[in-house]
Amino acid sequence: MKKNILKNNAVQSLIASLLCIVLGLLIGYIVLLFINPTGAGDAILAVIKNFFNYSRANLQTKNFGNTLVKTAPLLMCALSVLFAYKVGLFNIGAAGQYVIGACASIYAALAWGWSWLPCLLFAVFAGAALGAVVGFLKSYLNVNEVISGIMLNWIGLYLTNMLLTTVKEATSPYTFHIADANPSAILPSLGLGKLFSGNGYVSLAIPLSILLAVAIAVILDRTKFGYELKATGNNKNAAKYCGMAERRNIILTLVISGALAGLGGALLYLTDYEQWQCTTSSVPSMGFNGIAATFLGGLNPIGTIFSSYFIQHITSGGAYVDKTMYSSQISDLISAIIIYLCGFVLFIKYAINAGIARHEERQSKRIAAAEKGGEK
Amino acid sequence: MRLESPYAIEMLHITKRFPGIIANDDITLQLKKGEIHALLGENGAGKSTLMSVLFGLYQAEEGTIKKDGKEVQIKDPNDANDLGIGMVHQHFKLVECFTVLDNIILGVEPTRKGFLQKKEAREKVLALSEKYGLQVNPDALIEDISVGMQQRTEILKMLYRDNEILIFDEPTAVLTPQEIEELMQIMKNLAAEGKSILFISHKLAEIMAVADRCTVLRKGKYIGTVNTKDVTMERLSAMMVGRNVNFHVEKKPSVPGDVILEVKDLSVASKVHKNDAVRNVSFKVRAGEIVCIAGIDGNGQTELVYGLTGLEPAKTGQIFMNGNDITHASIRTRSVDGMSHIPEDRHKHGLVLDYPLEYNMILQRYFEPEFTDKAGFLKRKPIREYSDRLIEQYDVRSGQGSITAARAMSGGNQQKAIIAREIDKNPDLLIAVQPTRGLDVGAIEFVHSQLVAQRDAGKAVLLVSLELDEVMDVPDRILVMYEGEIVGELDPKKTTQEELGLYMAGAKRDEVKA
Ligand SMILES: Nc1ncnc2c1ncn2[C@@H]1O[C@H](COP(=O)(O)OP(=O)(O)OP(=O)(O)O)[C@@H](O)[C@H]1O
Ligand SMILES: [Mg+2]
Numbered sequence: 001m002k003k004n005i006l007k008n009n010a011v012q013s014l015i016a017s018l019l020c021i022v023l024g025l026l027i028g029y030i031v032l033l034f035i036n037p038t039g040a041g042d043a044i045l046a047v048i049k050n051f052f053n054y055s056r057a058n059l060q061t062k063n064f065g066n067t068l069v070k071t072a073p074l075l076m077c078a079l080s081v082l083f084a085y086k087v088g089l090f091n092i093g094a095a096g097q098y099v100i101g102a103c104a105s106i107y108a109a110l111a112w113g114w115s116w117l118p119c120l121l122f123a124v125f126a127g128a129a130l131g132a133v134v135g136f137l138k139s140y141l142n143v144n145e146v147i148s149g150i151m152l153n154w155i156g157l158y159l160t161n162m163l164l165t166t167v168k169e170a171t172s173p174y175t176f177h178i179a180d181a182n183p184s185a186i187l188p189s190l191g192l193g194k195l196f197s198g199n200g201y202v203s204l205a206i207p208l209s210i211l212l213a214v215a216i217a218v219i220l221d222r223t224k225f226g227y228e229l230k231a232t233g234n235n236k237n238a239a240k241y242c243g244m245a246e247r248r249n250i251i252l253t254l255v256i257s258g259a260l261a262g263l264g265g266a267l268l269y270l271t272d273y274e275q276w277q278c279t280t281s282s283v284p285s286m287g288f289n290g291i292a293a294t295f296l297g298g299l300n301p302i303g304t305i306f307s308s309y310f311i312q313h314i315t316s317g318g319a320y321v322d323k324t325m326y327s328s329q330i331s332d333l334i335s336a337i338i339i340y341l342c343g344f345v346l347f348i349k350y351a352i353n354a355g356i357a358r359h360e361e362r363q364s365k366r367i368a369a370a371e372k373g374g375e376k
Numbered sequence: 377m378r379l380e381s382p383y384a385i386e387m388l389h390i391t392k393r394f395p396g397i398i399a400n401d402d403i404t405l406q407l408k409k410g411e412i413h414a415l416l417g418e419n420g421a422g423k424s425t426l427m428s429v430l431f432g433l434y435q436a437e438e439g440t441i442k443k444d445g446k447e448v449q450i451k452d453p454n455d456a457n458d459l460g461i462g463m464v465h466q467h468f469k470l471v472e473c474f475t476v477l478d479n480i481i482l483g484v485e486p487t488r489k490g491f492l493q494k495k496e497a498r499e500k501v502l503a504l505s506e507k508y509g510l511q512v513n514p515d516a517l518i519e520d521i522s523v524g525m526q527q528r529t530e531i532l533k534m535l536y537r538d539n540e541i542l543i544f545d546e547p548t549a550v551l552t553p554q555e556i557e558e559l560m561q562i563m564k565n566l567a568a569e570g571k572s573i574l575f576i577s578h579k580l581a582e583i584m585a586v587a588d589r590c591t592v593l594r595k596g597k598y599i600g601t602v603n604t605k606d607v608t609m610e611r612l613s614a615m616m617v618g619r620n621v622n623f624h625v626e627k628k629p630s631v632p633g634d635v636i637l638e639v640k641d642l643s644v645a646s647k648v649h650k651n652d653a654v655r656n657v658s659f660k661v662r663a664g665e666i667v668c669i670a671g672i673d674g675n676g677q678t679e680l681v682y683g684l685t686g687l688e689p690a691k692t693g694q695i696f697m698n699g700n701d702i703t704h705a706s707i708r709t710r711s712v713d714g715m716s717h718i719p720e721d722r723h724k725h726g727l728v729l730d731y732p733l734e735y736n737m738i739l740q741r742y743f744e745p746e747f748t749d750k751a752g753f754l755k756r757k758p759i760r761e762y763s764d765r766l767i768e769q770y771d772v773r774s775g776q777g778s779i780t781a782a783r784a785m786s787g788g789n790q791q792k793a794i795i796a797r798e799i800d801k802n803p804d805l806l807i808a809v810q811p812t813r814g815l816d817v818g819a820i821e822f823v824h825s826q827l828v829a830q831r832d833a834g835k836a837v838l839l840v841s842l843e844l845d846e847v848m849d850v851p852d853r854i855l856v857m858y859e860g861e862i863v864g865e866l867d868p869k870k871t872t873q874e875e876l877g878l879y880m881a882g883a884k885r886d887e888v889k890a
C-alpha cells in the first residue's frame with residue numbers, strides 16, 4: 001500500500017518539493033556558518049519565521065499581508081512561465097513582460113489619471129504585446145524564444161525607466177505614490193485589509209491571482225484549447241499532422257503568457273506597496289523567481305500557488321537577518337540559494353523513482369528467497 | 377565436475393507485471409550458443425518486454441537469468457553490455473543530430489589522455505562494416521539517412537561493442553524486401569561465427585528462413601518452443617493466435633464509382649537533395665477501389681503522401697478531392713472534407729505518446745461538437761465512451777484501456793489504435809501508409825479485411841506499401857513509383873512478383889497516363 005502512494009505522481013511532486021526546500025535551507029545554513037558561525041542558527045530561523053519575527057499578533061498579521069501582497073505578482077509570473085512550458089516553450093521573457101505590465105499600469109495611473117480597471121487591462125495588453133513579439137519571432141522566423149525573451153527583457157526595462165521618468169519625484173528616483181496622486185487607480189481592498197490588521201496594501205490582487213491559477217488549471221486540463229496546447233508541447237509533428245494551427249497556438253500561448261506576467265506587474269504597483277525606481281539597472285527578479293516557483297510547484301497551476309507563497313515567504317524573511325552580523329546582501333543570498341535548489345524538483349523525483357525500483361527489487365528477492373526456504 | 381552449459385542465455389520463469397497487465401507470466405526461454413532463436417507472438421504478447429528484461433531496461437519481479445549456466449544480475453543496459461548482450465530496439469534509439477560514427481561509439485568512445493580517438497574508432501567501424509557487408513556512411517547525420525541505414529548503424533553499434541548475444545526486436549518491419557534479404561544473410565553469418573541471436577518478427581516466412589528454433593508467446597504466457605524444421609507456417613500462426621489464420625485476402629471484384637482523388641502533374645520538393653522527390657505525378661483513385669503505390673522505399677512515396685495530406689506543400693501541379701481543388705488547403709480542411717491518413721511513422725506523426733489512449737483516439741475529431749461543447753470544454757464522458765468503443769471494436773490491447781498512456785502500449789497496438797481512429801472517421805478517401813507495419817498475422821488479416829470493407833462501402837483507398845505480398849494481394853490496381861515518377865500501372869490479378877520487381881527496380885517502364 002505504502003509503495004503505491006509513493007508511486008503517485010502528485011505525491012512524488014510534493015515530496016520532491018519539500019525535499020528541495022529542506023536541502024536549500026540546509027545549504028543556506030552551511031553558507032552562513034562559513035561567514036559567521038555565531039549567528040547562523042538565528043539567521044536561518046529569521047528567514048523561516050518571516051513575519052513571526054514580530055511578537056505582537058497584529059504586526060504578524062500585517063506583515064503576513066505584506067508577504068501576500070508580493071506573492072500575487074510572483075504567482076502571476078509563475079503561471080506565465082508554466083503556461084508556456086506546457087506548450088514546450090520556455091518563457092524567460094516573463095521577467096520583461098512583468099516590467100512592461102508594471103510600466104503600463106503606473107504610467108496610465110499617473111500620466112493619464114486612469115482608474116484601476118483600465119490600468120489593469122492596459123498592463124495586460126502591454127504584457128500580451130511583448131509576448132506576441134516573441135511569439136511572432138518564434139513561429140515565423142524560428143527565433144528561439146529564450147534569446148528573444150532575454151533581449152526583450154532589457155528593452156522592456158530601459159523603456160520603462162525612460163517612460164516613468166516623466167512621472168517621478170523631482171528629488172528621488174522613485175515614481176509618485178499612486179495613493180496620493182491618483183487614489184482611483186489603487187486596487188480595491190474588498191475589505192480584505194481589515195483581516196490583516198488594517199494592511200492597506202492587501203487587495204483584490206490576492207484572490208484574483210488565486211482565481212487565475214485555478215482558471216489556468218481548468219483551461220489546461222478540461223478544454224479543447226488546453227488539449228491542443230499540450231499536444232503541441234508533447235509532439236509538434238503530431239499536432240501538425242492532425243491539423244492543429246501550430247503557429248497560431250504558439251503565438252496565442254505567448255500572448256496569454258505575456259498577459260499573465262503583465263498583469264502581475266500591475267497587481268503589485270497598483271497597490272502602491274512599492275514605487276518604480278527609475279534608475280533600476282537590472283531586470284527585477286520577480287519573473288525569474290517565477291521560473292523557480294513553476295518547478296517547485298511541480299508544474300501544476302495549483303501547486304504554484306503554494307510554491308509562490310513559499311518563495312515569497314523566504315524572500316521577505318531574508319529582511320529579518322541580523323545586519324550587524326551579516327552584510328545586507330546576505331538575505332538575498334540565502335533566499336537565492338533556496339530558490340536555486342527549488343529548481344531540482346525534477347531531479348529529486350527521478351531519484352525517488354530510482355530508489356523505489358531498488359527497494360522493490362530487494363523486496364521481491366527477499367520474498368522469493370523466503371518462498372524457496374518454505375518449499376524445502 | 378560441471379559440464380559446460382549449451383546455452384548462452386537462459387531466462388527462467390520470468391514474470392513482469394505492468395499496471396493492469398502481466399506482460400510476462402512465468403516465461404522460460406533458452407538460447408543456445410550460435411543459434412538464431414525466433415520469438416513469435418501477437419501484438420502485446422510481451423516479446424519486447426521480455427527482451428527489455430534481458431537487456432536490463434526492466435527488472436523482472438520473478439525469475440532468474442543465466443549466462444553460460446551461471447546466474448547473473450542485469451540491473452541496467454550497462455550490465456547487459458558487460459555481459460556481451462546487445463539490442464536493436466523496435467523503435468531505434470539513435471541521436472538524430474549525431475553522425476553515424478558518433479552514434480556507434482557513443483558511451484564507449486576510445487580516448488587517450490582524455491582526448492577522443494575518432495580515427496581508431498572509424499577504422500574499426502569501417503572494418504566491421506566491410507566484414508559484414510553493413511553499408512553505412514560514417515559521416516552522415518542520422519536524420520538524413522534512410523531507416524535501413526539507421527538499422528545498420530544499430531547493428532554496427534552492437535558489433536562495435538563485441539557483443540556475443542544479439543537481440544533484434546522486429547528488425548524487418550521497417551525494411552524493404554531487398555534489405556530484409558541482406559539482413560537475413562548478415563544474421564546467418566553472425567550465427568555461423570558463434571554469436572547467438574534472438575530475433576523478433578511477425579513475418580513467419582522470415583522465421584522459417586533464418587531461425588533454428590522458435591518460442592511462441594500468447595498474451596504474456598509461454599506456449600512452447602519448436603524447431604522450425606519440424607513445423608509449417610500454418611502451425612506456427614495457429615500456436616500464436618490460437619486459431620487458423622487466412623493468409624489470403626478474400627474480396628469481390630471492385631466496382632469503381634466516381635473519381636474521389638485526382639492528382640495532376642504533382643511535384644513535391646525533396647528535403648535531402650535538389651531534385652524533386654515527386655516529379656509530375658498524375659493519377660486518379662475512384663470510389664470503391666483500392667489503389668496501391670508500390671516501390672522500393674525512398675522513391676518518393678513518403679513525399680507524395682506528404683503532398684497529398686498537406687504535411688508538405690505541393691511545388692507544382694494540382695490535387696482534387698471530390699472535385700474540389702485542395703492543392704493549397706490546410707491539413708485540417710482536407711481532414712474535415714473527408715481525408716484520413718494512417719501515417720508512415722506512428723511515433724513521429726501518429727500519436728501523442730504522453731497522452732492517454734482516449735485522447736489519441738480523438739486526435740482527428742476532438743474539436744467536433746461530439747467531443748467539445750460550445751464553451752470549448754472537452755466532454756469527458758463521450759470521449760471515454762468513444763474510445764472504449766474503438767478499443768473494443770478494433771481489439772486494441774493495453775494495460776488500462778482508455779487511460780493507458782500511448783507510450784506504455786506495445787508497438788502493434790499503437791498501430792491498431794491509429795487505424796481504428798482513421799477508419800472510424802468515416803472518410804471518403806483513406807490514405808494508408810504501410811498500415812500493417814509491425815502487426816501480427818491476425819491483426820494484418822483484420823486490417824486487410826477492413827481496407828476491403830472500406831472499399832466495398834464506396835470509399836477510395838490509397839495504399840502505400842513496401843510489402844510485396846500486400847501489394848499483390850490487397851489492391852485492385854498497382855501504380856509503381858520509381859525515382860519520384862509513376863513508371864507503370866499493373867493489374868495485380870495479371871502481373872507477377874517478378875514483373876513488379878522489374879518495374880520497382882527501374883528496369884522496365886511504361887508511359888502511364890491517368
Ligand atoms: N512501460 C510500460 N508500462 C506499462 N505497460 C507496458 C509497458 N510496456 C509494455 N506494456 C504492456 O505490456 C504488454 C506487452 O507489451 P510488449 O511491448 O512486450 O508487446 P510485444 O509483444 O512487443 O508487442 P508488439 O508486437 O505489438 O510490439 C502490452 O499490453 C503493453 O501494453
Ligand atoms: Mg514489441
